[in-house]
Amino acid sequence: xxxxxxxxxxxxxxxxxxxxxxxxxxxxxxxxxxxxxxxxxxxxxxxxxxxxxxxxxxxxxxxxxxxxxxxxxxxxxxxxxxxxxxxxxxxxxxxxxxxxxxxxxxxxxxxxxxxxxxxxxxxxxxxxxxxxxxxxxxxxxxxxxxxxxxxxxxxxxxxxxxxxxxxxxxxxxxxxxxxxxxxxxxxxxxxxxxxxxxxxxxxxxxxxxxxxxxxxxxxxxxxxxxxxxxxxxxxxxxxxxxxxxxxxxxxxxxxxxxxxxxxxxxxxxxxxxxxxxxxxxxxxxxxxxxxxxxxxxxxxxxxxxxxxxxxxxxxxxxxxxxxxxxxxxxxxxxxxxxxxxxxxxxxxxxxxxxxxxxxxxxxxxxxxxxxxxxxxxxxxxxxxxxxxxxxxxxxxxxxxxxxxxxxxxxxxxxxxxxxxxxxxxxxxxxxxxxxxxxxxxxxxxxxxxxxxxxxxxxxxxxxxxxxxxxxxxxxxxxxxxxxxxxxxxxxxxxxxxxxxxxxxxxxxxxxxxxxxxxxxxxxxxxxxxxxxxxxxxxxxxxxxxxxxxxxxxxxxxxxxxxxxxxxxxxxxxxxxxxxxxxxxxxxxxxxxxxxxxxxxxxxxxxxxxxxxxxxxxxxxxxxxxxxxx
Numbered sequence: 001x002x003x004x005x006x007x008x009x010x011x012x013x014x015x016x017x018x019x020x021x022x023x024x025x026x027x028x029x030x031x032x033x034x035x036x037x038x039x040x041x042x043x044x045x046x047x048x049x050x051x052x053x054x055x056x057x058x059x060x061x062x063x064x065x066x067x068x069x070x071x072x073x074x075x076x077x078x079x080x081x082x083x084x085x086x087x088x089x090x091x092x093x094x095x096x097x098x099x100x101x102x103x104x105x106x107x108x109x110x111x112x113x114x115x116x117x118x119x120x121x122x123x124x125x126x127x128x129x130x131x132x133x134x135x136x137x138x139x140x141x142x143x144x145x146x147x148x149x150x151x152x153x154x155x156x157x158x159x160x161x162x163x164x165x166x167x168x169x170x171x172x173x174x175x176x177x178x179x180x181x182x183x184x185x186x187x188x189x190x191x192x193x194x195x196x197x198x199x200x201x202x203x204x205x206x207x208x209x210x211x212x213x214x215x216x217x218x219x220x221x222x223x224x225x226x227x228x229x230x231x232x233x234x235x236x237x238x239x240x241x242x243x244x245x246x247x248x249x250x251x252x253x254x255x256x257x258x259x260x261x262x263x264x265x266x267x268x269x270x271x272x273x274x275x276x277x278x279x280x281x282x283x284x285x286x287x288x289x290x291x292x293x294x295x296x297x298x299x300x301x302x303x304x305x306x307x308x309x310x311x312x313x314x315x316x317x318x319x320x321x322x323x324x325x326x327x328x329x330x331x332x333x334x335x336x337x338x339x340x341x342x343x344x345x346x347x348x349x350x351x352x353x354x355x356x357x358x359x360x361x362x363x364x365x366x367x368x369x370x371x372x373x374x375x376x377x378x379x380x381x382x383x384x385x386x387x388x389x390x391x392x393x394x395x396x397x398x399x400x401x402x403x404x405x406x407x408x409x410x411x412x413x414x415x416x417x418x419x420x421x422x423x424x425x426x427x428x429x430x431x432x433x434x435x436x437x438x439x440x441x442x443x444x445x446x447x448x449x450x451x452x453x454x455x456x457x458x459x460x461x462x463x464x465x466x467x468x469x470x471x472x473x474x475x476x477x478x479x480x481x482x483x484x485x486x487x488x489x490x491x492x493x494x495x496x497x498x499x500x501x502x503x504x505x506x507x508x509x510x511x512x513x514x515x516x517x518x519x520x521x522x523x524x525x526x527x528x529x530x531x532x533x534x535x536x537x538x539x540x541x542x543x544x545x546x547x548x549x550x551x552x553x554x555x556x557x558x559x560x561x562x563x564x565x566x567x568x569x570x571x572x573x574x575x576x577x578x579x580x581x582x583x584x585x586x587x588x589x590x591x592x593x594x595x596x597x598x599x600x601x602x603x604x605x606x607x608x609x610x611x612x613x614x615x616x617x618x619x620x621x622x623x624x625x626x627x628x629x
Contacts, residue, residue: 055153309358
């Protein structure tokens with residue numbers, strides 16, 4: 001002990017202390033590793049913070065350029081210079097977004113070996129994800145050591161979320177935890193009673209609705225009659241196996257609420273049988289069958305949706321899809337730069353764009369699947385003031401739209417008081433002077449894709465009617481007075497004075513462009529929109545781009561602030577771990593290190609005893625026979 005400074009060399013010399021020391025040493029190794037983890041995390045966050053500071057400084061400079069370019073008098077040379085500067089900035093910030101530290105891309109989320117963004121046809125494509133990377137900071141405690149590109153830079157659009165209730169019906173394989181909007185079913189027992197006997201059925205440990213049905217159907221009979229549960233139209237149905245009438249109550253066991261959560265609570269005798277429970281309202285899961293949706297009626301598998309993005313159209317058919325996961329996989333594999341999934345609350349489908357600087361919309365391909373899924377981006381309930389990226393349709397006092405009928409006559413529409421797209425369509429269709437079937441102009445949403453369609457039959461002269469004072473021909477649409485509503489509704493191209501219908505068969509039609517495109521709201525989108533607006537000398541577009549840059553700068557400030565909080569937390573955790581190490585080493589020393597004072601004292605005592613023994617032995621060895629005479 002004196003030479004090594006340790007109380008023992010082998011665990012067998014002091015098993016109790018050895019077990020304690022081994023546990024302490026393992027804990028110390030864990031603390032050492034967590035400190036290394038925290039040091040590494042701090043390194044990642046430091047590099048992230050300096051990169052975001054570079055982003056913020058660069059965007060502040062470009063914002064000044066945007067404010068300067070908003071002037072009405074700018075030369076062509078100035079615009080070319082500004083566009084070149086923005087292009088250089090996009091290239092520089094693309095490289096910054098792809099910053100690597102220790103062979104890992106900082107802003108790619110969980111895809112640490114994949115570049116965060118890439119250039120795709122004058123757009124910026126996000127190829128990472130928005131997952132946080134966690135490191136072990138203590139027993140059961142984790143700390144994020146990254147800032148995702150989505151959080152800091154805005155690389156994924158707001159989700160186009162299903163606005164309709166897909167209403168999945170429960171089936172035997174549905175998990176109990178998914179019922180009641182994700183609140184689940186309280187674990188416990190239920191009681192069955194026929195008025196004479198009572199049976200308690202323990203449902204603790206049941207995972208699916210099928211488990212509940214099996215336990216009830218295999219339980220002891222009531223007065224010789226077996227109770228049978230089944231599921232129909234998303235709800236439990238209870239009765240007797242023989243199908244004969246009788247009394248049946250389903251009660252809670254004690255203070256539980258399992259029967260209520262299963263929608264089958266029946267505290268008074270039910271006559272007639274069976275007892276039909278309430279729908280169980282499960283949330284959506286990737287494994288949810290399409291046949292479960294719409295209360296069990298499903299969807300027409302031959303229908304599809306159309307995604308339009310960056311000048312391309314992607315027609316997505318779900319004919320072979322069986323589950324929601326099949327649907328999302330089909331959308332994600334369509335070639336469009338989108339991500340389809342189920343919202344975190346499990347109540348809706350969601351589609352998000354990952355391409356900055358381009359318009360994105362969801363419309364119909366065949367049938368009306370996009371509308372029934374609630375994913376169509378232009379629908380009747382879209383507010384007019386939300387169109388055109390929130391700029392509305394710029395109405396004027398008095399009439400807003402002028403239509404030339406197929407007989408050459410005209411009428412005008414005043415959109416005052418309309419708030420939604422459907423209101424505008426109804427105002428056109430129901431106008432008092434637009435009710436003659438021969439000349440009626442019909443307004444509706446495009447059957448394919450998005451946009452508003454204006455149609456009318458080809459004019460057929462009425463031989464019995466009065467002669468026309470106008471010239472028949474294609475229907476036409478114009479802005480009325482100082483209104484810009486026809487541009488805002490996408491009925492005529494911006495800058496054009498009118499739109500003339502095309503004749504297909506016997507029908508004239510004008511297919512407007514989508515006035516409600518979606519976009520990614522982030523750094524690269526703002527820069528690209530500013531470049532486009534400067535090139536087009538669009539002062540309104542420049543002002544909007546500057547507002548987007550303000551939002552980006554605010555997002556960057558918040559991200560850098562959260563980085564500071566994360567770094568402070570890591571500092572606190574490191575300090576805590578170092579204090580824990582000191583305490584653990586003290587405990588290890590008390591259990592393993594020898595007490596040198598005590599050891600030296602014991603050694604001296606043993607030495608004195610040993611020397612006395614040797615002296616006694618020496619004296620004893622010199623004795624002879626004469627010593628005993």
